[in-house]
Amino acid sequence: MEYETFIHDAESILKKWGKDIQHPEPNRLDVYVERTDLLAATQAIIDAHWGYLSALSGLDCPAPKAADDQASTEGHLEALYHFCRMAAVTTLRVKVPYNDAHIPSICSIIPSATLYERELMELFGIIVDDTPVPDRLVLADEWPEGVYPLRKSFTGLDAPEKAAQES
Amino acid sequence: MQESQEKFIVPIGPQHPALKEPGHFEFTVDGENVTSATIRLGFVHRGIEKLAESRSYIQNLYMFERVCGICSHVHSTAFASGVEKLAGVTVSPRVKAIRTLFLELERIQSHLLWLGVAAHEGGFDTLFMYSWRDRETVMDIHESISGNRVHHSVNLIGGVKFDITPEQIEKTLKGLDYLEERTKYYEKIVTTDETFLGRTRNVGKMTKEQAETLSAVGPTARASGVKRDVRVESPYVSYPEYPVNMVLDDGGDLSARFVVRIKELYECYRICREILKNLPEGELSVRVPRRIPAGEVTSRVEAPRGELFYFIKSNGGETPERVKVRTPSLCNWSTISSVAVGHKLADMPMLLVGIDPCFSCNDRLVTVRQANTSQTMYWEDLRKYGVEYYK
Numbered sequence: 001m002e003y004e005t006f007i008h009d010a011e012s013i014l015k016k017w018g019k020d021i022q023h024p025e026p027n028r029l030d031v032y033v034e035r036t037d038l039l040a041a042t043q044a045i046i047d048a049h050w051g052y053l054s055a056l057s058g059l060d061c062p063a064p065k066a067a068d069d070q071a072s073t074e075g076h077l078e079a080l081y082h083f084c085r086m087a088a089v090t091t092l093r094v095k096v097p098y099n100d101a102h103i104p105s106i107c108s109i110i111p112s113a114t115l116y117e118r119e120l121m122e123l124f125g126i127i128v129d130d131t132p133v134p135d136r137l138v139l140a141d142e143w144p145e146g147v148y149p150l151r152k153s154f155t156g157l158d159a160p161e162k163a164a165q166e167s
Numbered sequence: 168m169q170e171s172q173e174k175f176i177v178p179i180g181p182q183h184p185a186l187k188e189p190g191h192f193e194f195t196v197d198g199e200n201v202t203s204a205t206i207r208l209g210f211v212h213r214g215i216e217k218l219a220e221s222r223s224y225i226q227n228l229y230m231f232e233r234v235c236g237i238c239s240h241v242h243s244t245a246f247a248s249g250v251e252k253l254a255g256v257t258v259s260p261r262v263k264a265i266r267t268l269f270l271e272l273e274r275i276q277s278h279l280l281w282l283g284v285a286a287h288e289g290g291f292d293t294l295f296m297y298s299w300r301d302r303e304t305v306m307d308i309h310e311s312i313s314g315n316r317v318h319h320s321v322n323l324i325g326g327v328k329f330d331i332t333p334e335q336i337e338k339t340l341k342g343l344d345y346l347e348e349r350t351k352y353y354e355k356i357v358t359t360d361e362t363f364l365g366r367t368r369n370v371g372k373m374t375k376e377q378a379e380t381l382s383a384v385g386p387t388a389r390a391s392g393v394k395r396d397v398r399v400e401s402p403y404v405s406y407p408e409y410p411v412n413m414v415l416d417d418g419g420d421l422s423a424r425f426v427v428r429i430k431e432l433y434e435c436y437r438i439c440r441e442i443l444k445n446l447p448e449g450e451l452s453v454r455v456p457r458r459i460p461a462g463e464v465t466s467r468v469e470a471p472r473g474e475l476f477y478f479i480k481s482n483g484g485e486t487p488e489r490v491k492v493r494t495p496s497l498c499n500w501s502t503i504s505s506v507a508v509g510h511k512l513a514d515m516p517m518l519l520v521g522i523d524p525c526f527s528c529n530d531r532l533v534t535v536r537q538a539n540t541s542q543t544m545y546w547e548d549l550r551k552y553g554v555e556y557y558k
Contacts, residue, residue, distance in 0.1 A: 003401075024463055025252075027401075052382055052395075054467070055476045057491035080491075082465065082476065087401035089465050112382040112501040115206075123216075133205070138212045149217050 003027040006050070006088035013048050014090070017041045029090045035103045038094055042081065042106045045092075051085030053106075056116035058124035062152045077101050077126055077151075096126060105131040123150040177512060179519075179549065192503070192519070196512050204507040206500055219490040224250050224324055224459060227487065232318055234492060237277050240269045241470040243322040245477040246490070248403060249466030250324050253459050253481050258326055259449025260405070265327045267405035268442045269309075269319055270468070271435045272339075275346065276305045277471035278428045278435075281523045282353060285425070288516040289366045290554030294356060301349045304342045311335055326452025336443045343436045350432045357425040366557055367421035371506050371518045374419055381505055384498045385473020386431065387522045390416050390423035397469040408447075409438050421521045428523075458485055470495050472523050496522070513556035516549060 007029050011021060014029075017037040022030040033041050045051070056079065063075035074097070081092040094103055105128045106113050117128040118137040125148035128134075139149070148154060179192045191207040215234060219227050228250075232243040244266050251258060279302040286294035306316045312335050313319040313328075321327050357363060373383070378391035388395045397403070398411040414430040416423040461483035468475050473495030480489040499522040507518055 025465075028465065052379065054382075054474065055478065055491065055493035057478050057489075057493070059480070059489055080478070082478065084401075084467065084474075084476075089467075091465075110382070111380060112498065115208075115497055115501060135207075137206075137208055140212075149214060152220075154217075 002086055003088040006085050007090070009048070010045070010050055010083075010085075010088065010090040013044050013050060014041055014092070016044075027087050027089060029088070030093055031090065032093045032095065035094050035096060038081075038092065039104055039106060039109065041092055042109050045083055045090070046109055050090070051083045051088070053081060053110050053113060053116075054084040054089070055082045056080065056113060056120060057082070058120050058126060058150060060124060060151045060153075077124055079103055079120060079124075079126055081106070101126045102129055103127075104129055107132050122148070124148055125151065179515070192515075194507060194512065194515060199511045199513070201507050201510050201512060201515065204504040206504060208497075208500070216490055216492060219487055221486060223457070223485050224487065227490070228322060228324055229320070231490075231492070232320065232322075235470075235494070236317060237280065238273055238470045238472070238475075239318045240266075240273045240321055241468050241475050242492070243320075244270060244404065245466045245468045245475055246479070247322045247324050248468070249464045249477050249479045250459060251455065252464045252466070253462050253479065254325075254455050255460065256325050256453055256455050258453060259451075260408075260447035261330075261449035262327050262451060263405040264408075264442050264447055265329075265331060266321065267409065268331075268439055269313075269321045270404070271438050271442075272305055272308060273319075274471045275432060275435045275439075276302055276309070277523075278432055279305065279346075281428060281471075281520070282425075285517070285520045285523075286363075288520045288550055288553070289363060290550070290557075291360075291363055294353070294363075297349075298353065301346060304346055308339050308342050311338055323452055325455035326450070328451075330451060331443075331446065336446075340440065340443060343439055347433065347436050350429060350436075354426070354429045357422070357429065364422060366514075366517055367425060370421045370514050371424075371510065371521050372420045373502060373506050375417070377505065378419070378502070381502045382498050383473075383502050384495045385470070385523075386414075386424060386427045387473065387499050387502060389414060390427040391419040392417040395474070397467045397474050401467055403466075403468055405442065409441050411438065421517060424521050458483060459487070472496055473498060499523075511556070512549075513553040516553050 010029050014031045017033045017040060018031045019034060020032040024030055059078040059080060061076055061078060076095045076097055079094045083090045096103060103126055105117055114132055115137060117131045118133065120126050121128055121134065122136060122139050175196045177194045177196055193205045194201045195203045215230060218230065222230065228243055228246055231246045232239045234242045279298050283295040283298040286298065309319055310316050312331060313321055373391045375392045378388050378393045383393065384395055392415055394413060394415065396413045398406045399413045411434055414427050414434060416427050459481045461481050463480045466477040475495055476493040478491035479487055482488040502522060503519065507515065510518060
């Protein structure tokens with residue numbers, strides 16, 4: 001199949017930065033990179049003309065409960081950069097801790113990432129350093145600062161009356 | 168200070184109760200020419216991705232179908248296919264064929280709807296009325312098969328809800344013949360009518376390189392010669408059996424976007440006919456466990472507006488851990504802010520509808536500001552302004 005070649009190519013491009021490389025599906029490649037290597041890895045994908053940035057999504061992985069047999073013991077946030085080429089999907093994954101949720105902006109390489117980065121900042125509270133426009137994109141103007149709705153810890157805002165009473 | 172007073176900012180949008188994707192744009196203008204454009208989205212941000220985390224997969228299927236009011240079936244197909252992949256379930260060829268049929272019927276109604284809206288923004292209301300009248304043919308087909316005009320509820324996780332009878336096939340084929348004739352007429356109009364071409368030719372030109380850098384998708388990208396179509400690149404459901412011929416145009420302007428979408432309609436008719444004439448046999452549904460095994464999956468489909476991307480993560484429970492939906496319009500918005508620069512304010516309505524952002528309404532409030540004074544315009548006024556400007 002064609003995608004096997006593409007996945008193979010992507011793996012050889014990204015091997016240098018990959019902390020952990022996985023194949024969750026035959027047409028997919030997941031490469032965990034350090035945030036300091038994100039720009040270099042993205043540049044390498046673009047330089048090699050390996051597909052295009054299809055989506056950027058966040059993921060909140062809170063610390064699992066004791067009963068859970070997951071490998072990771074500490075909670076973290078993750079930014080996933082999905083690149084597509086034909087049927088192949090390569091995902092660059094960057095893990096960041098809650099208390100230092102910073103990642104560099106890739107807009108200098110892929111200008112259209114700006115909308116995704118703004119979304120990531122608002123919904124997950126991952127701070128994208130040097131993103132060209134840090135303004136709010138999707139949440140309402142009156143949405144409180146520092147509340148990130150797609151984090152697992154977010155279970156809803158207080159009712160307006162209650163919030164008013166408290167303040 | 169002097170400079171800032173001379174700067175005009177024309178905010179367009181955001182709100183209209185009937186608009187599916189209200190967006191707020193601010194165009195900075197120097198006289199007639201647009202010098203920069205910014206976007207503010209989120210006026211209909213309903214928190215669907217968050218909501219999905221607390222609902223079962225079945226409930227989510229119905230919810231994701233309602234992400235979009237025009238292309239509803241693509242969402243449920245992307246979600247259902249993703250969940251089926253996680254569950255390790257394979258659906259029968261008949262299920263795939265019925266899903267594909269609806270994907271293409273949906274593309275027909277979406278492109279016809281867009282043609283009408285785009286014609287209206289250009290001040291060509293006859294074409295708008297014609298294409299919307301003809302769109303009723305495909306809406307009737309939807310209703311006769313699924314019972315619904317918009318949210319067809321075709322999919323189940325692991326199958327489809329209904330079969331197609333010989334009478335329905337006959338009716339659909341007849342409808343497609345009629346639509347094909349009409350489409351030939353529309354193709355003639357948008358490529359030969361000088362008045363209309365005056366609004367579309369060389370407007371909103373986007374080169375292949377620009378389209379690639381800006382990550383444009385769907386017909387917007389294909390009208391700039393970018394080979395990007397998930398149906399061809401990564402065939403899903405029945406597309407391996409009914410291959411699609413990708414429609415490309417090197418024009419890169421609005422006119423090319425019209426041509427690409429209209430030519431795609433012919434492809435839709437051809438694929439629908441092929442499916443209806445050789446509908447494969449098979450069970451309509453298979454059993455899917457309520458708990459979906461842990462894993463992550465990406466699911467890509469070609470919506471009428473371009474690539475739709477789903478990322479689904481399951482922790483092995485009854486509800487998904489995370490569902491990411493990246494709709495094609497989000498990719499195409501970014502082309503607006505770049506392409507708008509250098510164009511005339513009068514071109515903005517056409518330019519915006521050129522990417523087909525579900526811009527189905529008018530009457531949107533527009534405020535023209537200059538320093539401390541402000542003047543209020545409605546979207547309808549801006550449209551009229553555009554039409555008058557080109558008279």
